[in-house]
Amino acid sequence: MIVPAYNAMPELTDCITSAMEQTIGPDQLEIIAVNDGSTDGTGKELDRLAALCPSLRVIHQENSGTAAVPRNVALDVARGDYVFFLDSDDYLGPDALRRMVAMADENGTDVVLGKMVSVGGRGVPTAVFRNTQPRTDIFSSAAYSTLGCWKLFRRSLLERLNLRFPPFRNTEDKPFTATAYLNADGISVVADYDCYYHRNRANGNNLTLTAQNLSHRMRGTRMCFEAVARHLEPGPRRDQIMRRHVAWELCGPLWWLLLREDDEDIRERIYPEIRDWVEKWVTDPIIEKLEPRDRLLLHLLRADRFEDVMTVIRNAKEDAGRGHVVEGGRVYWEHPLFRDPAAGVPDSAFDVTDRLPVRHRLASADVREDGVLRLTGHAYIENVASLDTATELVLRRHDANQPEIRVPAPVHAVAGLPDDERHANAGFVADVDLSTAAAGAPLGHGRWNLFLDVRAQGISRTVRLKKPEDGRTPPQWTMTTGTDEPTAVTPYVTGQGDLSLDVGQDVPRDDTPCQVTGTSWHRSRKGTLVVTGTLAGEGAQDVGAPRLRVENAAGERHEVPTSPGRTPGGFTAELPLKGLRPGRWTVTLPLSASSVAAVPYLAGLGRARWFHLARPYAARPVKGASETTLVLEVHAVDVPGVVRRRLRAVVRGVRR
Known part of the structure; x- marks a missing residue:
């Protein structure tokens, strides 16, 4: 385990103690802590802890100004089969290393991600930790969304690549982790245990918080792009991975960091560098999958329209609240540059149709005496007036390749919505007879998820149906047909608050003894x-x-x-x-x-x-x-x- 430390008190004590107390055992653990020229007692505390733990080795050096250098110093002397990077602000769950090493050993994977937990509001990735994944890769998981180095790496992978951290103050870990991912023989995810506790220092001097200028990120971002281009051939797989860097390392910092830089530096150094990235690595398929404001920005960069780029960034907050145009079954952001001949930005850059949320509420869900399930509520597409409206209930079998079933949900007038006039016809009532729902046949056995397909002005959006607002889930009932045996239907609410039906199976109930x-x-x-x-x-x-x-x-x-x-x-x-x-x-x-x-x-x-x-x-x-x-x-x-x-x-x- 490698811990770079600079003026890390008082958090350092918790950090090192959590490493010393790992259940994997001291005989299986080498802790290398590098004191990077601290002046607050960090060095003395490391020496004190080392006297208590033979597994802890402390290296003292002059300050380098970055976490990269002490990590590299420790990597050069590390001897374990695996390397784990722990920042001195953070700490581990007691069983974290044992679980991650066991996962790597069992599945032969080169990189293991342990579930991260936010302490004090510091951001952590969540998508990749929804499920434990014994063996996956960067194309079929959300692993590449997290490029922090707080992971378990097989040391032979790092040595084969001669992989070390570039000596930058910020974004130094992203090219390191990206290169490891791109060359790894498998990735594992431990999501059923809180492994890594991520926190900000009490004094607020985390490097990621103090090195917030765009200039601190430029070299690391270029290295990320270069790593992907070096290890992946052009095509959909490269675009999938490049998209992460385009959205997070290119567009994201431009919106909130570019205006902090000196005007001359922007024009003479930063802008030409970023244009070079766009010309080399940003393809049309990447742009198509980004959010509208990023699409707009990239088209302007491609066209070398410096003044327009600066204008849209300066006016980003004001422009975000502008209206929309509905035309030809599509919805467009009514930005000042929309269909401006001088700008030459295509309409597709302003198309927000597939990103419009559906606002809906399930008011009630009841089973009538004849066995028909009645659902009532309202649903409308945000920013699209409820004209020429139609709503359908959609039933989709979970984990089965079966055709979805659609049931009309007639719309009606409803009052009390935020914009009554625009969404006057947003109410719906859906009556579902499960004994005939499948084109006259009973609904098949299995778990069925419920959706609403909401349409207005030729725009169609589908959303998962949430649990009833009144909190009452219908009780289990029996579906009968003329020829089949009676079939149990059990409504239930998922862990995400969605309403589902289980047909013909014995569904566990919470009220059993x-x-x-x-x-x-x-x-x-x-x-x-x-x-x-x-x-x-x-x-x-x-x-x-x-x-x-x-x-x-x-x-x-x-x-x-x-x-x-x-x-x-x-x-x-x-x-x-x-x-x-x-x-x-x-x-x-x-x-x-x-x-x-x-x-x-x-x-x-x-x-x-x-x-x-x-x-x-x-x-x-x-x-x-x-x-x-x-x-x-x-x-x-x-x-x-x-x-x-x-x-x-x-x-x-x-x-x-």
Whole structure:
């Protein structure tokens, strides 16, 4: 672990202590702290802590003015298989390193991201940490959105690339991390444990806060562009990665930092440099995916219209509040340069159609006596008057390639909206008969998510339907048809506050007397899931012995009975997964014909492996696959792939 430190008191003590107390153990840990010429007692505190911890090595040097130099000094003497960079302002969760190293070892990945937590309001990435990802890459995950160096890197990767930090005050870690990403053999994400606590110093002298001029960022940004161009061939994959730098490192700083610079410096040095970036690396597909104001800025840079660039940046706040033009089924930002012949900016730069939010409210959701689900509320497209309106309820099967189902939701007048006149016809009522919704046939079994397709003036926008405003979710009801058996329909609200329906499956309810207390893998019987729990409280006496069940999307089920536990009301169930078809399996505890308890996703349940018919198989929990219930993914192990990854690791070790 590498910790650069400059005038880092008092946060430094928490930082180093969190490293010393890692559960991975001191014999598996080398902490290298570099005191970069501090004058506030940082050096003395590091020496004090080193006397308490043999794993802590302290290097004292003259001040370099950047975190890059002390990190490089530590990298030159590091000897571990992995390197983790911890800033002296921040601290780690106790089990962070053990989890990240285990993830890298198990999956053969070169970079591991541990979930970051904001302390005191400091910004942290969130999209990449929605789910734990054992093995992914920069093209199929949000990993590239975070280019801070607070990650676990396989040291052989850094040495093979001779990768070091450029000596800049700001943006020094972005080209370093970008290059590592672009050359990594796999990336892992640990999202089920708070690994890294990110905070601002009490005195506010973080480098990222004090080095805020655009000039501090220019060289690092150019290195990012050059790294992507060097390691990726032109095409969609390069554009996908370049887009991150265009939006965040090019356009973003221009809007809020350019006007801080000297006018002459802008014209003579900064503007020509940025134009060079645009000409070399910004393609039309990149521009198309950016927000309108960035599109406008880039078109002006391409056309070398310096004065227009400065004007739109100076007037950005005023121009953001301008109106919109609806024409030909599209909506355009009514910016002063819109259709200005002199500027020559195409209409597409001002097109905001696909970015307009839908404002909606579900007032009620009720089941009528005839089994029809009635939804009422209002919905309208922001900045588009509700003329020629139409609204449809859209049902989409979760995790299944089935056609969506559309149900008309007639519109009507509604009062009380922010702009009554523009959105007078925003009300809707949708009646859904699930027994005939699928072109006269019943809605198929599975989980169905609900959306609204809202249309006005030829503009169509779709939005996920939120839970009812009154907080009342309809109770479970039975859908009947002339030929099929009665089917249970269970409305529920997801963790994101969205309304969904579960049709024909036993959906866990929160009001059952069953509580799961633990999930684990059997110590001796490989591939056997063990679930423990209790039956207690109101209704427990009416419940028979529960059963442990796994079920896939095709409706295949496997069950085992539970056994009494050691405590009153306790139970244990052991369910072998051998022989299950590869795919995702939902784990529940049926209590009766109408009541099912959830087996929740509990942190700590790792991966299981076993052999079946002479082939290796594995199962792992999939965090976030269900809002309520544990989902296991069963798959055959790719033995050749595992062997190839291990051989590559061995070869790299030999080259070192």
